[in-house]
Amino acid sequence: xxxxxxxxxxxxxxxxxxxxxxxxxxxxxxxxxxxxxxxxxxxxxxxxxxxxxxxxxxxxxxxxxxxxxxxxxxxxxxxxxxxxxxxxxxxxxxxxxxxxxxxxxxxxxxxxxxxxxxxxxxxxxxxxxxxxxxxxxxxxxxxxxxxxxxxxxxxxxxxxxxxxxxxxxxxxxxxxxxxxxxxxxxxxxxxxxxxxxxxxxxxxxxxxxxxxxxxxxxxxxxxxxxxxxxxxxxxxxxxxxxxxxxxxxxxxxxxxxxxxxxxxxxxxxxxxxxxxxxxxxxxxxxxxxxxxxxxxxxxxxxxxxxxxxxxxxxxxxxxxxxxxxxxxxxxxxxxxxxxxxxxxxxxxxxxxxxxxxxxxxxxxxxxxxxxxxxxxxxxxxxxxxxxxxxxxxxxxxxxxxxxxxxxxxxxxxxxxxxxxxxxxxxxxxxxxxxxxxxxxxxxxxxxxxxxxxxxxxxxxxxxxxxxxxxxxxxxxxxxxxxxxxxxxxxxxxxxxxxxxxxxxxxxxxxxxxxxxxxxxxxxxxxxxxxxxxxxxxxxxxxxxxxxxxxxxxxxxxxxxxxxxx
Numbered sequence: 001x002x003x004x005x006x007x008x009x010x011x012x013x014x015x016x017x018x019x020x021x022x023x024x025x026x027x028x029x030x031x032x033x034x035x036x037x038x039x040x041x042x043x044x045x046x047x048x049x050x051x052x053x054x055x056x057x058x059x060x061x062x063x064x065x066x067x068x069x070x071x072x073x074x075x076x077x078x079x080x081x082x083x084x085x086x087x088x089x090x091x092x093x094x095x096x097x098x099x100x101x102x103x104x105x106x107x108x109x110x111x112x113x114x115x116x117x118x119x120x121x122x123x124x125x126x127x128x129x130x131x132x133x134x135x136x137x138x139x140x141x142x143x144x145x146x147x148x149x150x151x152x153x154x155x156x157x158x159x160x161x162x163x164x165x166x167x168x169x170x171x172x173x174x175x176x177x178x179x180x181x182x183x184x185x186x187x188x189x190x191x192x193x194x195x196x197x198x199x200x201x202x203x204x205x206x207x208x209x210x211x212x213x214x215x216x217x218x219x220x221x222x223x224x225x226x227x228x229x230x231x232x233x234x235x236x237x238x239x240x241x242x243x244x245x246x247x248x249x250x251x252x253x254x255x256x257x258x259x260x261x262x263x264x265x266x267x268x269x270x271x272x273x274x275x276x277x278x279x280x281x282x283x284x285x286x287x288x289x290x291x292x293x294x295x296x297x298x299x300x301x302x303x304x305x306x307x308x309x310x311x312x313x314x315x316x317x318x319x320x321x322x323x324x325x326x327x328x329x330x331x332x333x334x335x336x337x338x339x340x341x342x343x344x345x346x347x348x349x350x351x352x353x354x355x356x357x358x359x360x361x362x363x364x365x366x367x368x369x370x371x372x373x374x375x376x377x378x379x380x381x382x383x384x385x386x387x388x389x390x391x392x393x394x395x396x397x398x399x400x401x402x403x404x405x406x407x408x409x410x411x412x413x414x415x416x417x418x419x420x421x422x423x424x425x426x427x428x429x430x431x432x433x434x435x436x437x438x439x440x441x442x443x444x445x446x447x448x449x450x451x452x453x454x455x456x457x458x459x460x461x462x463x464x465x466x467x468x469x470x471x472x473x474x475x476x477x478x479x480x481x482x483x484x485x486x487x488x489x490x491x492x493x494x495x496x497x498x499x500x501x502x503x504x505x506x507x508x509x510x511x512x513x514x515x516x517x518x519x520x521x522x523x524x525x526x527x528x529x530x531x532x533x534x535x536x537x538x539x540x541x542x543x544x545x546x547x548x549x550x551x552x553x554x555x556x557x558x559x560x561x562x563x564x565x
Contacts, residue, residue: 004103004110005490009039009050011082012097016054019077028072034058041491048088048096049103049487055093066093104483105474107490111545119492119552123500124165130333131157133345134256135172138248139183140210142255142401144380145347148426150401151417152377153345154261155505158556163500168264168339171256172329175245176269177322182207184237187244190217191236195226216244255401260410260558272328277336278320281328281364282313290363306359308352327360334366343503345375345422375503378425380417389430408433411559415442418509418557436565441513445550446562448516452547453563455528459540464529466540473538481522482542488518489549505557512553519546 016037023029037054055070062069070093077087077095083103088096111118133153136142154169161167174180186208192201194217203209220228220243228236256263272278285291285300292299296316300323303310313324333342346353354374361368382389382399390398404413412433419441420426438444456466477486492511499507528539554561 004106005494008083008099008103012039012050012052012084015077015079015082015084016052016073016095019073019075020054020058022076023072026076029062029064029069032061034061042096045487047090047094049099050097052095052097053093054095055089059093069093070095099487101475101478102471103490104477104486105471107486108474108477108541108545109471111489111549112541115548116552116555118549119496119556120162120164121493121497122164123497124160124163126164126166127340128338129160129165129167130170130337130339130342131160131167131345132170132172132333132342133157134261135174136252137179138173138175138245138252139179139208140212140248142252144382144399144401144404144428145377147259147401147404147413148380148417149345149347149377150256150259150261151414152375152422152505154259155414155418155508155557156343156345156375156503158558159496159499159505159508162496162556165500169262170265170267171252171263173249173266173268174322175249176273177319177325180241180245183213183245184241186213187217187220187240188233188237190214191220191240192229194218194221195229212248216240216247220244251402255405258405258410259401260414267329267332269325269329272325272332273320277332278325278328281331282320282324284364285313285327285360288364300360302356302359305356305363307356311356323356323360326357327364330357330361330368330372331364331366334361334371341371341373343373343375345377348376348378350374351376373503375422377422381425381427382430383427384430411446412440412442414557414559415445415509418505421504421506441509442559443565445512445516445554446560447565448519449547449550449554450562450565451523452519452543452550455543456540459529464536466544467537469538469541473534474541476532476535476538477542479522479526481518481525482539485515485518485522485546486542488515489545492549492553508553508557512550515546515550515553 020029020034024031035057037052037057039050039052042048042051055066055073058069059066067089070089073095074087074089079085079087079097083099083106084097085100086098088098090096114120131153133156134142134146134150136146157167157169185204189201189203189207190213193203217240220240224239228239231239253266282291282298286298290301290305291313292301297312298314300311300313302308311323312321314320330342333339354376357374358368358372361372408430416428416433417426432440434440436443438447459466477483488511495507495511499505522542526539528536528543530536530539551561
């Protein structure tokens with residue numbers, strides 16, 4: 001929470017405890033030890049700005065009805081020198097507190113004084129968090145799941161950073177194992193088909209059949225001709241993979257950059273094998289008695305550690321499985337590099353992998369239950385004119401991240417993919433994403449910022465310059481629309497903390513939409529340029545606070561903040 005809100009809640013708690021102590025010393029309440037109580041923000045502001053449940057929490061201690069306890073506390077509560085005007089008892093015994101004008105003035109002063117840091121907190125205490133997201137298979141183009149995962153993972157990392165964590169963004173490149181062998185096979189077949197024909201070299205059922213494979217084979221043939229037909233199959237496939245894979249990874253990097261994601265680390269699976277970390281991890285599991293041999297393969301006793309079935313770690317041909325490499329990878333994050341927590345963003349189809357990965361980390365002593373969190377992300381449906389869209393207009397094939405970013409502004413993609421919780425299925429309206437109206441959520445928020453900039457420009461043309469305001473001038477902001485807007489501004493830090501705790505950056509996009517809505521409501525109800533110069537300056541001060549807060553949020557989410565629209 002913001003420094004001001006933290007102070008307000010601390011003062012309120014102290015006032016309740018002091019009043020209860022006075023009631024006990026006067027004999028109105030029994031002199032007994034009491035436990036804790038909660039302070040919350042009521043859903044309906046008619047019930048106060050803050051509410052304390054102390055009377056209900058202490059009813060058993062005092063052996064009195066909560067309403068009686070609340071009345072005794074309310075009689076003695078002192079709010080002088082605090083940000084509260086009054087305290088009222090409601091319902092079964094809630095203590096409802098109403099903020100005074102001084103609070104609203106102080107919120108604005110805090111926003112202006114903190115500037116670009118407004119919204120930041122030390123909630124995370126600098127704990128090291130690794131957020132791994134997208135990690136698309138490098139054997140083909142990135143798809144819609146990668147698009148949603150990219151926006152979600154990057155904005156979650158930004159929220160965690162604002163909440164005081166030391167965050168590292170990571171892309172895990174699966175450049176080893178079965179999928180690379182299949183990639184090599186597919187390239188080899190397409191290459192041979194160019195010279196020997198499709199009938200002579202049929203495409204295996206279990207292979208990659210995308211046009212990108214054929215394009216790579218043609219490009220390779222343009223350089224080498226048919227010379228590689230004379231090589232061994234192993235040499236040819238190695239050459240084809242070394243030619244095509246870097247091109248795919250470079251394309252990924254370009255798309256990611258266009259998506260405004262900046263990874264702190266691109267981690268290659270092949271490095272785990274080269275460094276010996278996979279073998280080392282397997283040996284640790286052997287030493288701990290977590291494995292057994294069967295049919296020439298090495299198995300992990302997954303069923304003893306939360307898995308549904310035992311898993312192969314090393315195949316009968318001596319090659320480690322992807323699961324073995326994945327355990328080694330998470331061990332590298334939590335043990336070798338010392339992250340306090342690893343957060344993975346996975347597609348919902350990986351739900352079965354969560355328990356076995358956590359269990360494996362537990363089994364090797366890395367507390368996977370608490371140090372690995374997995375966000376399971378549901379699918380995305382693209383729609384246009386109310387109809388589901390599966391094919392790109394440009395290519396006539398399944399829509400990829402490249403296609404999406406060519407058709408839709410990056411601002412809209414990043415914002416709209418963070419409108420819903422990761423666990424909810426999502427419909428992405430392609431028409432709405434390009435619409436320049438208040439119906440488009442990101443446009444609506446950007447327009448609020450641009451509108452404020454326009455207010456300042458027009459006043460400057462009239463020779464009116466905003467200035468700093470005294471506390472007394474800010475106390476003039478007493479209209480309900482002004483108070484509602486300021487109250488919402490005051491909750492930003494807490495919203496960011498909740499978004500970080502719940503791994504839900506959608507809280508912040510919703511917060512920004514509400515902020516824009518409240519600003520437009522204020523603007524329509526309260527004339528900024530008015531005859532009272534002191535009130536006009538106070539309203540300009542409020543406008544500047546809204547402008548700066550919107551800019552802080554959109555910049556945090558790596559969304560552009562236009563001053564003219």
